[in-house]
Amino acid sequence: MKDHFTTVIIIRDALIVGNLKLAKWNASFLAKHESDSALASWIMHVDQLRALATKVADAPSLEVATTASAELAVECGRCHAANAVTPVFPTVDRRVPASGFRPHMQRHQWAAEQMWDGLIGPSETRWNDGVAELAETPLGQDSIFTSASATPEITKLATDVHALGAEGRKATSWNERAAIYGRLLTSCAACHAAIPPATR
Ligand code: HEC
Numbered sequence: 001m002k003d004h005f006t007t008v009i010i011i012r013d014a015l016i017v018g019n020l021k022l023a024k025w026n027a028s029f030l031a032k033h034e035s036d037s038a039l040a041s042w043i044m045h046v047d048q049l050r051a052l053a054t055k056v057a058d059a060p061s062l063e064v065a066t067t068a069s070a071e072l073a074v075e076c077g078r079c080h081a082a083n084a085v086t087p088v089f090p091t092v093d094r095r096v097p098a099s100g101f102r103p104h105m106q107r108h109q110w111a112a113e114q115m116w117d118g119l120i121g122p123s124e125t126r127w128n129d130g131v132a133e134l135a136e137t138p139l140g141q142d143s144i145f146t147s148a149s150a151t152p153e154i155t156k157l158a159t160d161v162h163a164l165g166a167e168g169r170k171a172t173s174w175n176e177r178a179a180i181y182g183r184l185l186t187s188c189a190a191c192h193a194a195i196p197p198a199t200r
């Protein structure tokens with residue numbers, strides 16, 4: 001379980017920075033995971049997990065990988081719920097409410113982590129804490145860039161992240177939440193890929 005947890009965190013964070021290759025490579029390990037129980041109900045969840053991991057490993061695009069990763073996290077949660085298990089996640093302190101670009105990004109990261117734990121738990125508290133963190137004002141284009149100029153696409157992505165937080169607050173089923181989470185990861189990734197490091 002600990003290994004699973006580490007692997008899926010690597011997948012999530014690789015997707016956030018737009019590194020599809022790294023995400024796929026890690027998913028390929030999870031796709032080969034053997035079931036460690038002969039119980040039919042157990043095998044069903046493991047099979048589903050492997051199918052979703054395979055989908056990430058073979059993803060032809062970032063969107064496919066982000067969507068399947070979020071579905072995978074929900075599948076972890078389904079098995080936990082079925083076995084009445086409540087994994088205890090390490091608590092990471094909420095980020096300081098400082099102004100500026102970096103603290104804003106660090107709050108995004110914190111939100112993405114809480115929502116993710118929410119899917120895996122499953123945990124209503126973690127999910128709600130995460131979406132609440134996205135309720136702040138989107139960054140203005142001046143603070144996204146130090147040198148390059150903002151394209152309409154990038155300005156839209158900055159707003160999308162927060163709009164998805166609002167959608168996430170309204171969503172009640174884990175399937176809906178997974179779809180929103182997949183789109184959130186895509187927005188993080190798309191902006192990180194659109195702004196080349198030299199202009200950051
Ligand atoms: C087939 C059922 C099943 C699936 C699928 C599953 N889990 Fe679990 N998980 C369990 C059970 C049962 C426990 C409690 C016993 C244990 O720790 O092994 C658990 C415990 C955990 C824990 C707590 C471990 C600890 O030491 O406190 C974490 C974290 C975890 N799972 C993460 C995940 C992640 C991430 C996934 C998806 C990639 C996942 N699990 C998929 C059944 C499952």
Ligand code: HEC
Pocket residue numbers: 016102105106108109110112144154155157158161184185187188189191192195200
């Ligand atoms: C509108 C564009 C944009 C969006 C959307 C965006 N980011 Fe960023 N992010 C950036 C840029 C640009 C950097 C690079 C900053 C640098 O190199 O100093 C960055 C850097 C980061 C960092 C590193 C911060 C640090 O301390 O150096 C993290 C973490 C991060 N983003 C997380 C996220 C997460 C999670 C999301 C989605 C929920 C997200 N970002 C969405 C533009 C964006």
